Amino acid sequence: MVFVQNVIAVVFVLGVMILIHELGHFLAAKYFDVRVEAFSFGFGPRIFGKRWGETDYRVCALPLGGYVKMAGEQPGDEHTNDPREFMCKPRWQRLIIAVMGPVANVFLAIGLLLGLFMIRFERLAIQDQPAVLGDVDANSPAAKAGLREGDRIVTIDGKQNPNWEDVTMRIVAGVNKPIDLRIERAGKQFDVEVMPTAEPSTGIGYTGWSERVPIQLGEVVAGMPAEKAGLKPGDILAAVEGQAIYSRHKLPQILQQAAGRPVSLDYLRNGERRTTTLTAVLHQSGEEGAAWRIGVALMAKYERVTTRLSFGEALRESIEQNSKNATLIFQFLQGIIQRRMSPKSLEGPIGIARLSGQAARQGSTDLILLMSAISLNLGIFNLLPIPILDGGVIMLLLFESLMGRDISLAVKERIVQVGFVFLMLLFVFVIYNDIMKLARG
Numbered sequence: 452m453v454f455v456q457n458v459i460a461v462v463f464v465l466g467v468m469i470l471i472h473e474l475g476h477f478l479a480a481k482y483f484d485v486r487v488e489a490f491s492f493g494f495g496p497r498i499f500g501k502r503w504g505e506t507d508y509r510v511c512a513l514p515l516g517g518y519v520k521m522a523g524e525q526p527g528d529e530h531t532n533d534p535r536e537f538m539c540k541p542r543w544q545r546l547i548i549a550v551m552g553p554v555a556n557v558f559l560a561i562g563l564l565l566g567l568f569m570i571r572f573e574r575l576a577i578q579d580q581p582a583v584l585g586d587v588d589a590n591s592p593a594a595k596a597g598l599r600e601g602d603r604i605v606t607i608d609g610k611q612n613p614n615w616e617d618v619t620m621r622i623v624a625g626v627n628k629p630i631d632l633r634i635e636r637a638g639k640q641f642d643v644e645v646m647p648t649a650e651p652s653t654g655i656g657y658t659g660w661s662e663r664v665p666i667q668l669g670e671v672v673a674g675m676p677a678e679k680a681g682l683k684p685g686d687i688l689a690a691v692e693g694q695a696i697y698s699r700h701k702l703p704q705i706l707q708q709a710a711g712r713p714v715s716l717d718y719l720r721n722g723e724r725r726t727t728t729l730t731a732v733l734h735q736s737g738e739e740g741a742a743w744r745i746g747v748a749l750m751a752k753y754e755r756v757t758t759r760l761s762f763g764e765a766l767r768e769s770i771e772q773n774s775k776n777a778t779l780i781f782q783f784l785q786g787i788i789q790r791r792m793s794p795k796s797l798e799g800p801i802g803i804a805r806l807s808g809q810a811a812r813q814g815s816t817d818l819i820l821l822m823s824a825i826s827l828n829l830g831i832f833n834l835l836p837i838p839i840l841d842g843g844v845i846m847l848l849l850f851e852s853l854m855g856r857d858i859s860l861a862v863k864e865r866i867v868q869v870g871f872v873f874l875m876l877l878f879v880f881v882i883y884n885d886i887m888k889l890a891r892g
Contacts, residue, residue, distance in 0.1 A: 462514060464822055466492065468556065468829050469517040475555025476519040479548040486535040489520035521548075525867070542848050549844040556830030557773070563823040564769035568760045571816060572768065576754040578616040582607070583663040585697035585751075591659020596645045598634065598660060600698050605640055606633040615662050620775060622647055622656040624782035627791040654792060663697045667752040668718075675746020680727045682718065687752060689717040689724060699749045706731045706743045773827055780831050838870025 469492060480487050486505055491497075493511035500509030523529075523536030537545060582604035587593050607613050607621055608631055621630060625647045632643050647656035668686045671678050688696040691705050692714050705714060713730045731743035760768060786792030836846040847866070851857055 460818075464818075464825060465514070467822065468559070468826050471555050471559045471826070472552045472829060472833070473517045473519050475551040475553075476548060479551040480519060480521055480537075483540055483544045483548065484535055485537050485540060485548065486522040486533070487519055488522055489518075491520065492517045494518070542852055546845055546848045549841045549848070550834075552841050553830040553833045556826045556833070560773050560776075560823045560827040560830070561766075561769050563819050563826070564772060565762075565765050567816065567819045567823075568765035568768055569762060570759065571757060572760045572765070573755055573757045573816065576756050577662045577664055579614050580662075582613050582615050582618045584660045585663030586661040586699055588659035591657070592645050592648055593658045593660040596632075596643050598643065598645070599636070600701070601636070601663075603635040604632055605635050607631070620779065622658055624779055624786055624792070625656040626654070626786055628786070649792065661751065664754075665752040666696050666699060666702075666749050669748035669750045671748075672746035675744070676729045676731060677745040677747045680716075680729050680745075682716075682727070682747065683720070685720075687719040688749075689719055691716050699751070702749065703742070703744075706745065709743065711743060773823070776824060776827055777831060780828060784835075837873060838866045839874060840870070843870055 473490060473492075477487060477490055488505070489507045489509060491509050491511055493514040494516055495512040497507075497509045497511055500507055502508070521537040522533065523531075523538045532539065537548070540548075584593070584598060584600055584602045584604075587598055587600055604613060604618060605611070607618055610617055610621075626649045627646065630645050630647065632645060633640055634643055645658055647658050649655070650657035666688045668677075668682060668684050668688070671682055671684055688702065690696060691702050692709075694701065694705070696702060702716075709731065711731060711733065713728050715726060715728050717724060717726050719725070729745050731745050733741055734744040734746075735741050783792060833840050834842040834845070836842045838847075843866070847858065847863070
């Protein structure tokens with residue numbers, strides 16, 4: 452059932468992206484009076500379609516892309532010097548036709564968030580709060596740099612008083628790239644450098660710190676001290692032995708130090724503060740060994756702020772978020788080119804299907820957010836100067852404009868062949884990468 456949902460979701464998501472992208476090319480071509488022979492969803496053999504006027508609107512067997520076939524567009528096409536052929540149009544018109552596909556995807560990304568934010572604008576409250584560390588994982592880059600719970604990030608790479616969104620934007624694409632921090636601790640400030648590593652499952656930057664947020668109980672194990680003391684899932688931990696809790700590590704650390712002695716625990720339930728006393732028991736775990744435990748799972752509690760934005764506010768927020776996402780995309784590409792980041796972080800068709808299915812099951816908001824991100828990625832990817840992509844066409848047109856003459860047909864054919872081989876190798880890689888991710892779970 453999940454597989455079927457994933458397939459339906461990815462066909463819908465990619466279908467919208469492809470149609471909008473090709474519609475951008477199509478409308479620009481029609482505007483400049485270029486004869487369009489085919490508007491295709493998918494590649495390969497034609498399954499069905501309908502001819503309206505001079506254009507065959509078709510659906511083909513491989514729904515992993517699409518194309519608009521314009522008369523005389525490809526190097527090997529027969530050229531009759533018809534003024535409506537693509538190559539007979541001025542270079543500036545051909546350039547606009549090529550760029551309008553990616554531009555349409557960018558407009559779609561902005562439009563999707565614009566519409567969503569006018570209906571429902573949701574943010575994690577922590578995103579706009581000062582960057583105070585609530586947790587630092589042992590042996591993480593942050594721990595090795597000497598950072599501790601309660602430290603506040605005063606500057607990050609020159610950005611003054613960053614909130615958590617600013618910090619996250621600099622970390623996720625910062626694998627193996629030193630990040631300069633100014634830290635405030637107990638009223639004093641000092642400088643430190645942190646080198647994010649790659650998070651194993653995603654390949655994005657990892658520092659080992661987390662935000663200062665309330666810690667709540669997840670599962671409460673039957674028969675263990677926490678259940679006997681009356682603790683329930685959803686309770687928010689306030690303090691242990693008088694020390695405020697903003698870290699998943701605080702309670703386990705104090706339990707180990709107590710070594711079986713009773714400890715006092717303050718917690719909140721429905722806004723009411725309560726106090727209990729617990730005595731941990733020595734519990735053997737196959738992975739972690741023997742430790743003093745009370746039988747609870749701890750997790751961060753993130754508050755969400757939900758509202759609606761006016762048209763102007765929603766447009767401004769949509770453009771800002773898409774600008775930040777575009778910056779991240781280029782930072783990821785830069786990291787891959789510099790070999791700081793692994794191309795394994797890329798998602799292929801299988802990965803997109805999995806993400807699309809998950810987003811669809813979580814609701815329309817998550818699906819729209821994913822569609823906006825994929826549309827922006829598709830637009831930017833197609834602008835890369837790779838032969839056979841729109842960016843490759845644009846690059847050749849600009850090069851020809853500088854030369855003042857057209858590149859020979861034989862050279863263009865060879866460039867297209869190289870571009871096709873490159874894309875096929877990339878396609879095989881991302882498919883293999885998706886399969887390996889599935890195998891690793």
